[in-house]
Amino acid sequence: MKLYLVEHTIKINGFSEGKIMGVVSDKEKAEELIKDYQKKKGFKKYKEGFRIKKMEIDKSYHKKGFKSWYKKGVE
Secondary structure (H helix, E strand, O other), rough: EEEEEEEEEEEEEEEEEEEEEEEEEEEEHHHHHHHOOOOOOOOOHHHHHHHEEEOOOOOOOOOHHHHHOOOOOOO
């Protein structure tokens, strides 16, 4: 089963700040959710920060681990 994750990310003073806005069942609902949030305080200023990620249930997305972006080279 596929789902759509709606997230919003902005960069302020060199740092990224991300928020998960919701998880919905189809792309049209994800686009409606974005349109609604773009009218709200704070998001009006950063309308371009939204992203829709198509995801699957029961699938692993970070099998190899991750590296921190806060300090180069730190794991």
